[in-house]
Amino acid sequence: MDRDLGSVAERCRAQGLRMTGPRRVIAEVLDRSVDHPDVEELHRRVSEIEPRIALSTVYRTVRLLVEAGILERHLFNDGRARYENADHEHHDHLIDMTTGNVIEFRSPEIEELQAKIAESLGYRITGHRLQLFCVPMKDRGRRRTVTKRD
Amino acid sequence: MDRDLGSVAERCRAQGLRMTGPRRVIAEVLDRSVDHPDVEELHRRVSEIEPRIALSTVYRTVRLLVEAGILERHLFNDGRARYENADHEHHDHLIDMTTGNVIEFRSPEIEELQAKIAESLGYRITGHRLQLFCVPMKDRGRRRTVTKRD
DNA sequence: GTATTTGCAAACGCTTTGCCCACGA
DNA sequence: TCGTGGGCAAAGCGTTTGCAAATAC
Numbered sequence: 001m002d003r004d005l006g007s008v009a010e011r012c013r014a015q016g017l018r019m020t021g022p023r024r025v026i027a028e029v030l031d032r033s034v035d036h037p038d039v040e041e042l043h044r045r046v047s048e049i050e051p052r053i054a055l056s057t058v059y060r061t062v063r064l065l066v067e068a069g070i071l072e073r074h075l076f077n078d079g080r081a082r083y084e085n086a087d088h089e090h091h092d093h094l095i096d097m098t099t100g101n102v103i104e105f106r107s108p109e110i111e112e113l114q115a116k117i118a119e120s121l122g123y124r125i126t127g128h129r130l131q132l133f134c135v136p137m138k139d140r141g142r143r144r145t146v147t148k149r150d
Numbered sequence: 151m152d153r154d155l156g157s158v159a160e161r162c163r164a165q166g167l168r169m170t171g172p173r174r175v176i177a178e179v180l181d182r183s184v185d186h187p188d189v190e191e192l193h194r195r196v197s198e199i200e201p202r203i204a205l206s207t208v209y210r211t212v213r214l215l216v217e218a219g220i221l222e223r224h225l226f227n228d229g230r231a232r233y234e235n236a237d238h239e240h241h242d243h244l245i246d247m248t249t250g251n252v253i254e255f256r257s258p259e260i261e262e263l264q265a266k267i268a269e270s271l272g273y274r275i276t277g278h279r280l281q282l283f284c285v286p287m288k289d290r291g292r293r294r295t296v297t298k299r300d
Numbered sequence: 301g302t303a304t305t306t307g308c309a310a311a312c313g314c315t316t317t318g319c320c321c322a323c324g325a
Numbered sequence: 326t327c328g329t330g331g332g333c334a335a336a337g338c339g340t341t342t343g344c345a346a347a348t349a350c
Contacts, residue, residue, distance in 0.1 A: 018323095018324060018325075018329065019324080020323070020324065020329090020330060020331080021323085021324095021331090022330080022331065022332095023330085038314095039314080039315080040314090053331085053332090054332045054333070055332095056316080056317085056331080056332070056333080056334095057330085057331055057332075059314090059315060059316070060316085060331085075225065075227075077225075079313070079314065079339095079340095080313085080315090081314085081315090094267070094268060094271060094273060096273070097276060103271055105271065107263060107267055109263055110260050110263050110264070113257060113260050113263075114260070114280075114282055117244070117255055117257055117282070118244060118284050119287070121244060121253055121255065121284075122286055122287055123244060123246065123282070123284035123285065123286055123287060124284060124285055124286075124287050125282050125283065125284050126247060126284060126285055128280070128282045129279060129280070129283075130264075130279070131278060131279045131280075132264055132267070132268050132273070132278045133275065133276050133277040133279075134268050134271075134273035134274060134276060135273065135274055135276055136272055136273055136274075137269070137274050168305075168348090168349055168350075169349080170305060170306080170348070171306095171348085171349095172305085172306070188339090189339080202306095202307080203306090204306070204308070205307095205340095206306080206307070206308080206309095206340090206341080206342085207305085207306060209339090209340060210305080210306085210341085210342095229315095229339065230338090230339060230340090231339085231340090
């Protein structure tokens with residue numbers, strides 16, 4: 001599913017961003033993160049590598065990376081913003097309300113319907129947000145899915 | 151499209167909520183609002199009727215009404231929460247990024263697909279959020295749509 | 301009468317910012 | 326060297342809360 005556009009650091013360079021010490025560490029953490037961490041969680045992970053990096057630096061950097069299209073910002077239902085490497089195909093999110101886990105999914109059919117709806121209202125879609133808030137089925141015959149924490 | 155379950159005040163009573171002065175005014179404002187005002191906007195409208203009602207009272211009341219299922223809370227992309235009378239059929243939102251206007255739409259087809267996706271992942275949907283962020287088409291042949299402000 | 305609700309101001313959680321020093325190119 | 330980035334602490338913003346006085350039932 002991932003597109004491999006290179007590491008976060010590489011894409012930063014490609015955008016002409018200065019690669020400072022803190023940015024390198026943050027980029028590394030992002031490369032290793034397959035989930036949807038919030039800023040505090042990122043800072044926690046960054047601090048394990050280099051404890052002197054300030055929370056505000058993480059805030060400034062994620063903002064920068066979102067603006068550069070290197071990161072995606074998501075707003076689920078818990079006040080804080082969560083971030084995800086933009087190095088992947090578009091997908092939407094299913095949130096397991098019992099655990100907070102987030103599962104990614106893709107639906108070209110839904111996307112087509114969205115475009116049709118917008119068009120019929122005289123609009124062109126520039127972005128969308130689709131989130132399914134769910135609870136596990138009391139299920140017989142459990143499936144195997146790749147559920148990423150958070 | 152609306153279901154007419156009665157006024158907000160009536161539904162409050164039905165839930166056994168105490169009808170105080172401030173709540174009556176807030177309920178009245180909500181009955182008259184066909185858009186998606188945030189708390190400050192609600193407070194502004196409330197203040198025109200009764201200037202002594204505190205902002206915190208509006209916050210407390212909308213929270214109460216959401217919990218009672220009388221109001222719906224929406225989070226679009228501008229930090230604050232917006233509220234809408236729950237006295238209507240379910241719908242999703244198209245946000246005009248050039249004006250901030252919000253258009254409501256319904257798509258049973260999309261909803262069915264959502265349910266299928268969730269089910270295939272072993273989940274049951276308890277809620278969802280679908281928002282289309284759009285810009286107007288440079289259009290010949292404009293349609294007539296009911297576009298509610300905000 | 302008694303528990304609930306209000307207004308006010310202070311606190312809150314997340315995020316941004318001003319300042320001045322440190323650092324990358 | 327020169328301009329950009331970082332650390333720190335303070336401010337910002339939307340929202341919640343503690344408290345004493347006011348009010349619904």
